[in-house]
Amino acid sequence: MPNATNIPEQTRVSWPIVFSVSLAGLRRRFARAMITMAGVVLAIAFLCYMLVNESVIRALIAEGSDELNVLLQNANVDIFSGGKTDAMTLLLISLTLLTSLVGIINAMLMAVSERVKEIGTLKCLGATDQFVVRAYFVESTIQGVCGSMIGLLVGLIVAVGVSFKTYGLYTFSTFPVSGVLTSLLMSLGAGAALSVTAAIIPAYMAARKQPVEALRVEE
Amino acid sequence: MGDVMVSCKGVKKTFVMGKESVHALRGVSVDIIRGEYVSIMGPSGSGKSTLFNMIGGLDTPTDGGVEVDGCRLADLNSSQLAWFRCRKIGFIFQSFNLIPTMSALENVTIPRIFAGHPPAKAKADATRVLERVGLGHRLDHLPSQVSGGQQQRIAIARALVNEPLIILADEPTGNLDLHTGKEIIDLLNDMKQNLGVTIITATHDMKMLSCSDKIIRIEDGSVKSVDTQASVKVKVGSIDGETVM
Numbered sequence: 485m486p487n488a489t490n491i492p493e494q495t496r497v498s499w500p501i502v503f504s505v506s507l508a509g510l511r512r513r514f515a516r517a518m519i520t521m522a523g524v525v526l527a528i529a530f531l532c533y534m535l536v537n538e539s540v541i542r543a544l545i546a547e548g549s550d551e552l553n554v555l556l557q558n559a560n561v562d563i564f565s566g567g568k569t570d571a572m573t574l575l576l577i578s579l580t581l582l583t584s585l586v587g588i589i590n591a592m593l594m595a596v597s598e599r600v601k602e603i604g605t606l607k608c609l610g611a612t613d614q615f616v617v618r619a620y621f622v623e624s625t626i627q628g629v630c631g632s633m634i635g636l637l638v639g640l641i642v643a644v645g646v647s648f649k650t651y652g653l654y655t656f657s658t659f660p661v662s663g664v665l666t667s668l669l670m671s672l673g674a675g676a677a678l679s680v681t682a683a684i685i686p687a688y689m690a691a692r693k694q695p696v697e698a699l700r701v702e703e
Numbered sequence: 704m705g706d707v708m709v710s711c712k713g714v715k716k717t718f719v720m721g722k723e724s725v726h727a728l729r730g731v732s733v734d735i736i737r738g739e740y741v742s743i744m745g746p747s748g749s750g751k752s753t754l755f756n757m758i759g760g761l762d763t764p765t766d767g768g769v770e771v772d773g774c775r776l777a778d779l780n781s782s783q784l785a786w787f788r789c790r791k792i793g794f795i796f797q798s799f800n801l802i803p804t805m806s807a808l809e810n811v812t813i814p815r816i817f818a819g820h821p822p823a824k825a826k827a828d829a830t831r832v833l834e835r836v837g838l839g840h841r842l843d844h845l846p847s848q849v850s851g852g853q854q855q856r857i858a859i860a861r862a863l864v865n866e867p868l869i870i871l872a873d874e875p876t877g878n879l880d881l882h883t884g885k886e887i888i889d890l891l892n893d894m895k896q897n898l899g900v901t902i903i904t905a906t907h908d909m910k911m912l913s914c915s916d917k918i919i920r921i922e923d924g925s926v927k928s929v930d931t932q933a934s935v936k937v938k939v940g941s942i943d944g945e946t947v948m
Contacts, residue, residue: 491774494785495819505813512804512845605800608759609861610789610817612782695788696761698800699752699873 494612499622502615506622517627520591524631524675525638527584531577532639532671538569539663540647540655547658552651559650581674585682592624592686596693603690604698613691620687628679636671640664708868708901709735709758713767716753727753729924730767735917737868740895740902742911745921752873754921755905759792759871760784772868789817793862793900797874799854801846801861807833808842811861818865832860836890852883859890863898870894872904876911885910 510517544552545563556563596603603616647655716728727750735741745751756762757769760776769776772791779787788794801810808829815825833839836856838849846854855875862870872891876884892914895902904911912918920927 491779491783492786493780493782494789495817497816501816501822508809509804601800602802605794605796605802606813607785608761608788608794609814610785610865612785615817694761696756698794698796699756699761 494610496612497615497618499618502618503622506619506626510623510626516595520588520595521627521631521634523584523587523591524628524679525635527580527678528632528635528671528675529638529642530580530635531674532636532667533643534569534573534577534639535667535670536640536643536664537647539660539667540643540658543658543660543663544647544651544654547654549654552654555651555654581678585678588624588628588679588682589685592620592682593689595623596620596686596690599690600693600697601700603693604695604700607693607695608698616691616693617687620690621683624683624686625676625679628682629676632672632675632679635675636668639671640668706737707734708737708739708772709733709903710770711754711757711767712770714754714757714764714769715766716750716757716762717765726924728757728764731921731924731926732767733919733926733929735901735903737901738895738899739916740892740914741904741917741919742915743903743905743919743921744907745927749921750924751905751921755871755873755903758869758903759794760788785817789814790865791868793865793867793870795855795858795862795870795872795875797877799846799851799858799878801854801857803846806843806845807838807849807857807860810846810857811864814861815864829860829864832864833857835863836860850883851879852886855879855883855887856890859887859894863894863900866898867900869901869903872902872906874906874908875904876906876908881910884908888914 541556541561544556545561553563603611606616644655711731711733714728714731715726718725718727729750731750731754743751743755753762757764757776758771760771760779763777771787774787776784776787794800801807802813805813808826811829811833812822812825815828816822820828830839830842833842836859838853838856838860841849841853841857846857849857859870862872870891875891876887879887888908888910891902891904894900895914904915916932918928918930920930
């Protein structure tokens with residue numbers, strides 16, 4: 485006869501399996517995932533645009549050509565500041581990132597409350613709190629990281645495009661490869677940090693749902 | 704008589720709602736024998752669901768105890784309960800509760816994964832069980848792409864895949880038409896006969912009574928009667944010219 489002491493703890497589901505489960509879910513809810521991602525895409529595109537733009541302008545100023553200085557001044561760039569981003573712009577970037585953070589948290593919380601029954605069912609089938617935390621964490625992180633990548637690309641293309649339109653081929657002759665790479669990495673890092681942070685609260689909310697929710701009949 | 708699979712002793716459950724206490728169960732004692740097909744009947748609000756949830760380890764009694772396969776559920780922590788539900792109990796729900804983003808095969812595979820089997824083996828086992836319930840040709844369909852009866856078959860396959868001791872079915876025919884409902888009952892009965900699982904259903908469905916070994920009637924939080932198959936005489940009539948009883 486078994487008793488409580490010889491019932492073991494539930495087996496843990498490994499990260500790769502959690503990952504594939506979450507990924508399959510996202511693929512089949514693609515449209516929904518895209519909307520959640522849009523917030524991250526826009527925020528990271530903006531951040532990436534600002535950073536890349538700053539580094540391109542700085543390289544153009546450093547070039548010191550007269551023709552270029554005229555173009556820069558026409559574009560209202562303060563060439564004596566060396567192209568440094570001002571406090572107002574930093575504030576704007578921070579606000580954009582914050583808005584995006586709240587956006588992902590909100591979207592994920594809605595996903596959790598929509599899927600209360602699903603979470604309850606999974607727990608009836610033997611899912612542990614840990615599995616649920618991991619699954620939602622991975623889901624949110626995948627959306628955040630993919631959104632960041634797309635945002636990165638959009639920001640880069642727009643920044644280079646705008647620069648090309650204003651400064652023509654100078655954009656490429658002075659193109660600051662390492663500066664732009666640093667900008668891209670910083671944006672990606674910010675996007676990843678954003679999505680991981682946003683994932684924490686919804687994941688724990690999901691894990692707190694009770695298995696008995698599975699049996700509740702919706703009115 | 705075989706050995707006792709589920710034993711409820713003086714189970715009481717009181718829900719406190721504001722200043723009022725609602726007595727959902729007022730001391731229920733029932734034993735369910737291994738391999739039995741038991742129907743728990745009672746009007747809504749009778750405490751039927753509460754008792755059902757206790758047996759599945761989804762709710763804990765205020766007083767009294769529930770033992771399943773000799774193990775007191777109240778002594779288990781949440782991870783042990785997950786282990787227990789995963790391996791010992793197969794749940795079947797009124798509204799099927801399949802995961803909408805997973806194919807039939809994935810839905811049946813997931814409990815096997817929770818039980819710690821590697822994905823390839825879990826998939827092979829799930830395929831075998833789906834074939835057994837007659838859905839070998841629907842493996843890659845999403846739940847929304849198959850009929851209600853087929854969805855419930857997927858759910859039955861999912862409940863069976865970890866070879867549980869008990870199938871807990873909450874109104875399994877509640878969302879199905881008469882004919883499909885009967886097919887599901889036949890399938891459950893077949894599982895009982897051939898796999899020896901204990902089947903416990905909460906139901907309003909009179910069709911269920913024909914294959915029940917024991918009928919527990921709950922009213923106002925207490926057991927009103929426990930009837931065995933021999934003492935039940937219910938005339939149900941027929942469906943499609945086929946005699947049910």
